[in-house]
Amino acid sequence: MDLPVWTDAKLGTMKRAALWLVGVIGEGNVFTKEDVKEAFPGVSQADRRVRDLRDHGWQIDTNREDASLGQHEQRFVKQGAPVWEPGKGTRPGTSISQTRRREVLARDGHFCRSCGIAPGEIYAGTYESAQLDIARRVVRQRGGRETVELVIECNRCRVGGRGTAVDLGSMLASIDTLGGIERRLLATWIDQDHREFSKVERLWAEYRTLPEESRASIRTALEAGN
Template identity: 55%
Template structure:
């Protein structure tokens, strides 16, 4: 059915292979695109879809397709996660944490991100992200010179605040920012209602 399969079918097809989940993760690390229902809403939670083949992993010494980067070792995964505080660097959730308003628990993984260094060199660096955030951040490149340039354009007070956030590796959101974040998650009808009510305050 259009390259759709389940883990149960995989286990049945490869009974001699243990840790199917880990094997699938290894394939993704080598450039294979295998969609879940997070990327493809037409899939059931138990289903996955083969989208694109990556590196020919049956060949000895094969690395991730198109990247020249070898698979991430277990020790390196632990190091990266420890450096990142064992938290998703985008949303801040811990592994096993429950997403707000959802019964889904977070799974942390290691993502490769392209970073353009001052001078133009583009390197691939590793960062901890939950599966949900990792999907939205694929193929994103960060330009450090651009980021630093925008920091330089801030006022001295703004730079001081930003430097403190960097030092603490966290920031506290004001009540207004928290309310704005909650408002942004509302459906269109409820946003319109809040908009109308604000005019009567």
């Protein structure tokens, strides 16, 4: 099926921007705000409409997510929903007011819910500081119905979590199988919104992030101690 022509002004700016990215820029390639202005002369907030595509599953990275990019560069990483098709370009409630943003930040404790880092904190082993933002998480409820919920994530975790869904129904089913002690323990962690991890658990989490060569070194060290 042939795609609509991106220069067709009747489509609306966001749909035209999506078609421009697909047909002119191409996945994996870099563009700038000036490129957007040149492609859409006289169109107000064209760059904003490009950013709006992220709410439809499009991955468009800036130097916050990709350190190789310049300050004014963006990379079209992956196409999301074909917003130019009927019914695919609208999503109710996609804009987040500043009041709602503050509410979500306060509710989530002003730290990334995925990794726990605080705003401005430096990622371990780097000189990069964390920035927090609102992420929309698809949550699959019991019965299969999907909802979109807001959560605070840092720039690293937000990029890595795009396109993923949480199966709340499966989690609730797992809770039903817990014994009394396990349920009380989990309830305590949730009530405190904090859990201390053991040394072994921290080592396991760090091990999972290592390249294969380093993982092999860990396995060798453990075998040598047996």
